[in-house]
Amino acid sequence: MTKTLKCISPIDGSVYLERETLDIDAARSACDRARAAQADWAARPLEDRIALVRAGVAEVGRTTDRMAVELAHQMGRPVRYGGEFGGFDERASHMADIAKDALAPMVVEDSDKALRQITREPRGVVLVVAPWNYPYMTAINTLAPALIAGNTVMLKHATQTLQVGERLAEAFHAAGVPEDVFQNVFLDHDTTAQLIAERRFGFVNFTGSVGGGKAMEIAAAGTFTPVATELGGKDPGYVRADADVDAAVDGLMDGAIFNAGQCCCGIERIYVHESLYDAFVERAVAWVKALKLGNPLDPETTLGPMANVRFADEVRAQTREAVAQGARALIETDPADDGGAYLTPQILVDVTHDMRVMRDETFGPLVCIMTVKDDEDAIARMNDSQFGLTAAIFTRDIDAAQAIAARLETGTVFMNRCDYLDPALCWTGCKDTGLGAGLSVLGYHALTRPKSYHLKKA
Structure with missing residues (x-):
């Protein structure tokens, strides 16, 4: 039929x-x-x-x-x-x-x-x-x-x-x-x-x-x-203690929010060394607040609607559940947010891996930021996922990045960038990806x- x-x-x-x-x-x-x-x-x-x-x-x-x-x-x-x-x-x-x-x-x-x-x-x-x-x-x-x-x-x-x-x-x-x-x-x-x-x-x-x-x-x-x-993916980013904070914010937030977060390898979890956490979060909030949510046909718009209302509904549901469990949302509702496909980009902090927002794929303009103590802590949290497409490490130390990358359960590892498909490299994944x-x-x-x-x- x-x-x-x-x-x-x-x-x-x-x-x-x-x-x-x-x-x-x-x-x-x-x-x-x-x-x-x-x-x-x-x-x-x-x-x-x-x-x-x-x-x-x-x-x-x-x-x-x-x-x-x-x-x-x-x-x-x-x-x-x-x-x-x-x-x-x-x-x-x-x-x-x-x-x-x-x-x-x-x-x-x-x-x-x-x-x-x-x-x-x-x-x-x-x-x-x-x-x-x-x-x-x-x-x-x-x-x-x-x-x-x-x-x-x-x-x-x-x-x-x-x-x-x-x-x-x-x-x-x-x-x-x-x-x-x-x-x-x-x-x-x-x-x-x-x-x-x-x-x-x-x-x-x-x-x-x-x-x-x-x-x-x-x-x-x-x-x-x-x-x-x-x-699916739930791709993580890690900001080491030696990272360039401004570069990390620009790279990871673009990786999280561009295309209304609807990227296979979009960044959904960010782990920041405790010494840089406050500075990173402050600048990440400023980065998001500079976006203009609106009609995608308007050349001034930098963030359009999600592709379907049901996708936006899932992002809102994950956000509500996380906030109810103790997470904090750092971005106020945008005037252009209509409760439908037009969705306020959001940053959540005080999140835990017990929350669905840190386990299920979100596929929207929402990113969660956590503090970590060191590389060991970051590796454990990055691997604590059913998915494995990409992971990004922001650091000035390529030897450290390679050592961390070797232990990550993922298809691609980036250093000082994210959300990019290099056609000369194999695009692949593991686990539920x-x-x-x-x-x-x-x-x-x-x-x-x-x-x-x-x-x-x-």
Whole structure:
């Protein structure tokens, strides 16, 4: 039965756009077309596939003004930040740059006796289930290397950012990528699960909630279809006694509040050495009070609404519970806070790890700050989480940072920065953040399978 997906704009609660989903037969047909197109696409020279992906990226870059406005309508990010093309281009370009080496055969022996090597073979049809919070950048993480590696791609974008999938398909098709090689599809959860269970895909990449990731793994159970997941986070930052306080405040508060806190690797817990705690909190409060909450279409706005009222409701619920248990909220309610999607950015102190706000993902403009005694105390608290995506350490001592990083249960460790995805490094996580390897050389390894050749010559 056909269903309708509706994108509700956080700006005013109106229906921004709606699309009908594919029924199961139409969805199967789309999968069949992708499978049929894959062999010819993989047979094209690697240089051709790289060139077509670069052309698709460039086509997206011609409409960045439109991108910023459309993202404001769909998920609330202020137009002053100009969309996502910078990171989108950086990630795609890096993966294109390293493709030849990353996909090259691993030659063990090439002698008069034998050729022994390991090649990288495309997995076939790749399903990309993309999230709404950074809808262009998260989609391109898998889209670009999957296509370059010789896979065909079906993109299922989040309901909140339905238009992004359409814009990506338009751009890549205009650049010359065949329509059956890259398809943007509208699917409901049940149809998606059924397609996975029917082994319609050679690889599934999912970015979203822990519950969504579990649903993907359940759907794939027994199919041996690899499922890569990037799920929740509760990322910590640690300000050591030797840190530059001003730099730490600017870096960590931006990591916590930018995009209304709706970042996979957003900072939600900050641990400050007791000698710097008062100064850090004072400056963090001033940093937040300088923000302007408002309509994201206004170029003066620095903080837009959350993408959906229900997301803002969860942040408010965690805040109320924490305050009832003894936490203190340091920011007064902003006049633009409407009790709906427009939410006052908040700092909580006097928090404990017994509070839900320090355990569950918040995914909003709220950060909790605690004092710690030393590195040992900080490491224990940073690791006291069910999640493990990134962690940030602010210090002048790189040796200390490396020693601390080695003991942290996380996918990425930053020093003197946070909330950044370096395409040359593997994007990965542990614990309830999920598993997988995105971008870098390892991203290509995930999107291909190894095939061994032992060719005896004599």
